[in-house]
Amino acid sequence: MSKRSKTELVEYLKTFSLRDNNNLSLLSGGKTTVIEHLLLYNCRIPVYINEFWTAKQRQASSIHEISYRACFKPQLPNFFINLLTEEGDLVYDPFSGRGTTVIEAGLMGRRVIANDINPLSMIMSLPRLTIPSPDELKKRLAEIPMEENLRAEIELSMFFYRRTEAEIVSFKKYLDGRQDNGAEDRLDRWIRMIATNRLTGHSPGFFSVYTLPPNQAVSPESQIRINVKRKQEPVYRDTKHIILKKSKSLLRNLTAGQINNLQKAAGEALFLTRDARNTPEISTSSVQLTVTSPPFLDVVQYSRDNWLRCWFNSIDTKKVETLITMSKTLEEWSSVMGDVFKELFRITKNGGWVAFEVGEIKSGRIQLEEHVVPLGLKAGFVCEGVVINLQEFTKTSNIWGINNNNSGTNTNRIVLFQKTY
Numbered sequence: 068m069s070k071r072s073k074t075e076l077v078e079y080l081k082t083f084s085l086r087d088n089n090n091l092s093l094l095s096g097g098k099t100t101v102i103e104h105l106l107l108y109n110c111r112i113p114v115y116i117n118e119f120w121t122a123k124q125r126q127a128s129s130i131h132e133i134s135y136r137a138c139f140k141p142q143l144p145n146f147f148i149n150l151l152t153e154e155g156d157l158v159y160d161p162f163s164g165r166g167t168t169v170i171e172a173g174l175m176g177r178r179v180i181a182n183d184i185n186p187l188s189m190i191m192s193l194p195r196l197t198i199p200s201p202d203e204l205k206k207r208l209a210e211i212p213m214e215e216n217l218r219a220e221i222e223l224s225m226f227f228y229r230r231t232e233a234e235i236v237s238f239k240k241y242l243d244g245r246q247d248n249g250a251e252d253r254l255d256r257w258i259r260m261i262a263t264n265r266l267t268g269h270s271p272g273f274f275s276v277y278t279l280p281p282n283q284a285v286s287p288e289s290q291i292r293i294n295v296k297r298k299q300e301p302v303y304r305d306t307k308h309i310i311l312k313k314s315k316s317l318l319r320n321l322t323a324g325q326i327n328n329l330q331k332a333a334g335e336a337l338f339l340t341r342d343a344r345n346t347p348e349i350s351t352s353s354v355q356l357t358v359t360s361p362p363f364l365d366v367v368q369y370s371r372d373n374w375l376r377c378w379f380n381s382i383d384t385k386k387v388e389t390l391i392t393m394s395k396t397l398e399e400w401s402s403v404m405g406d407v408f409k410e411l412f413r414i415t416k417n418g419g420w421v422a423f424e425v426g427e428i429k430s431g432r433i434q435l436e437e438h439v440v441p442l443g444l445k446a447g448f449v450c451e452g453v454v455i456n457l458q459e460f461t462k463t464s465n466i467w468g469i470n471n472n473n474s475g476t477n478t479n480r481i482v483l484f485q486k487t488y
Contacts, residue, residue, distance in 0.1 A: 070150070070151050070152050070153050070355075071150060071151065073451065073485065076150070076151075077113075077451070077452075079150070080099060080115045080117075080452065080454065081099050081101055081115070082099065083115075083119060084099075084117075099115050099117040100115075100116040100117065101113055101114070101116075110444070110450065112440055112452060113451075113452040114452065114453045114455060115454050116455045116457055117455075117457065118456065118457055119146055119454065119456045120140075120142040120145070120146045120456055121142065126320070127142060128141065128170075128171075128325065129316060129317055129318065129319045129320045129321065130170060130174070130195050130198075130317050130321055130325075131170060132316065132317060133165050133166075133192075133195070133260070133264055133317075134165075134264060134268075134280065135164050135165030135191060136164075136283060136372065138164050138360075141170070141171045143167075143358070143424065143479055144158075144167060144171045144172065144358040144422075145171050145175070146456075147358050147420070147422040148171060148172055148175055148177060148358065151355070151356050151420045151422075152172075152355050152356050154175070154176040154177065155177065155178065156177050156178065156355035156356065157177070157178045157180065157353055157354050157355050158172035158177045158179055158180075158354070158355065158358065159179070159180040159181075159349070159354045159357045159359075160180075160182070160358060160359045161182045161183075161343035161359055161361075161407060161410075161411070162182070162343060162359050162362060163181035163182055163183040163188050163192060163359075164183060164188055165191050165192060166181055166188065166191060166192025166193075166195065168359065169192060170192065170195055170196070170329075172332070173196055173328055173329045173331075173333075173336075174325045174328055174329060175328070176328045177332070178332060178336070179196075179332050179335075179336050179337075180336070180337040180338075180339070181193075181336070181337070181338050182341055182343055182346060183339075183340065184340060184342055184343070184391055185373075185387065186382055186387060187263070187373060187377070187380070187382070188340075189338045189340060190256075190259060190260055190263060190380060191260055191264065192338070193256060194253065194256040194257040194259070194260040195329070196329045196330070196332055196333035197256075197257075197329070197330060197333050198321065198326050198330070199254055201314065201315060201318070203254065204254060204258075204310075204311065204314055205311060207254045207258065208258065208307045208311065209307075211238065211241050211258075212237060212241070213233065213234050213307075214233060214237050214240075215230065215233050217233045217236040217237055217240065218232065218233070219232060219235070219236050219378075221378065223287075224301070225290040225301070226276060226278065226287075226290055226301060226375075227274060227275055227276075227301050227304075228301040228302055228304065230303050231274055231304045231306060234307075235262070235266070235274060235379070238262050238306065239379055239381070242255060242258070242259050242262075242380075257314070258310060259380065261310045261313050261317075262274075262306070262310060262379065263376050263379055263380060264313070265306075265309050265310065265313055266284070266375055266376060266379060267279070267284050267285075267375060268280060271304070272309060272312065272313065273304070273309070274304045274306055275301065275304075276290075276299055276302070277293070277299060278293060283371075283372040283373070284372065284373070284374060284375035284376065286371070286374075337349070343361075344406040344407050344409075344410050346410060346414065351413055351414060352414070352415065352416050352417065352419075353414055353416065354411075354414045354416060355416055355419045356419060356420045357419075357420070357421045357422065357423075358422045359421075359422075359424065360425075361404060361407070362394075363400070401438055404439065404442050405442045405445065405446070408421075408443050408446035408448070409446045411448075412446040412448060415486040417487070417488060418485070418486065418487070419485070420483065420484065420485050420486075421443065421448065421483070421484040421485075421486075422454075422483055423439055423443070423483075423484065424480065424481045425439055425480050425481070425482060434480075435480075436480055436482050439482045440453075447486065447488075448485060448486055449485050449486075449487050450482065450483070450484055451483045451484065451485050452483050453482050453483070454480075454482075454483055455478060455479070455481075456478060456479040456481070457478050
């Protein structure tokens with residue numbers, strides 16, 4: 068699909084129907100509800116409400132299946148990349164997380180830039196642009212020595228069987244050595260990504276005994292309580308087998324064309340670990356589309372949630388935490404995001420777009436779009452509307468100020484900006 072003019076975009080959003088997009092069996096095909104509701108900075112901001120995408124609409128690529136906290140589904144960036152860019156355009160995410168935007172953009176033949184001040188983001192996303200073959204991965208894994216007597220310098224017996232721990236520490240020793248010597252290559256980075264993702268979880272597909280889902284790690288004390296409650300002890304997990312199995316799962320539905328697109332994107336890709344307010348490596352007026360979801364207030368506790376992944380990757384959590392802006396109030400958050408919008412305005416092309424997803428805060432009592440719209444306007448953007456993707460869409464839904472927990476629906480709210488000069 069070619070990128071659309073403003074007039075074409077408005078008409079497309081107003082008349083959108085999944086029925087018109089080869090999804091006859093999924094929905095009733097209801098048209099968009101348009102509410103000219105927001106009156107901010109003397110501008111009436113249209114609100115478009117429909118089921119613009121759904122997990123059933125189009126099977127997402129298996130390459131996205133890496134767990135990370137608070138990540139959106141790939142159908143979200145796919146919608147805007149397909150709508151507002153052409154092949155070869157530059158797509159950016161300043162709060163990249165697990166890399167959903169840039170991986171989806173790469174799959175679709177776009178150039179990509181990712182930024183996230185959390186170094187785990189690059190570890191979890193960059194390797195998926197350079198896909199290894201199962202054979203070369205298996206060969207590399209066989210070459211990594213497993214030292215049975217190795218132990219972690221921290222107590223991990225509540226998570227891992229002794230032999231499993233030795234294998235994990237063996238991987239850590241090997242990967243640290245390769246990185247320190249400047250020898251780390253795409254296979255090493257892939258192994259690091261998978262091992263990081265498989266450290267702890269709630270099934271035999273992870274290295275650990277049963278614990279919380281893999282997007283965060285509980286404390287050792289909490290894991291001891293879980294073990295007592297479940298009457299469980301860690302059992303041996305074959306780490307190399309698990310890495311191979313997860314790798315095959317990630318690659319299971321990739322086409323040759325998609326692999327080539329990812330490889331092409333990798334050749335020009337830029338991955339940054341910076342404050343999103345200051346990204347001098349990105350050229351002025353170069354980005355056609357930004358699709359992002361920023362951190363929301365003081366939600367994630369970096370040291371608490373990422374301590375085990377950081378240990379495995381030799382990341383100093385305290386040092387990183389001092390760099391991450393953890394806004395505790397809406398006023399602080401808005402101040403930070405205002406500066407982010409100024410930087411986005413600098414790097415966005417004339418005619419380029421920003422799709423800024425906002426989450427629900429305090430069970431929907433704070434509607435962040437009403438705070439985000441003025442920030443974008445003040446930076447110089449024009450707000451073309453708020454796009455609300457409401458799954459299980461019905462005309463009778465409480466579609467404005469909807470509460471996900473009470474209504475049983477799944478929504479995304481995206482404020483859409485354009486740079487027009």
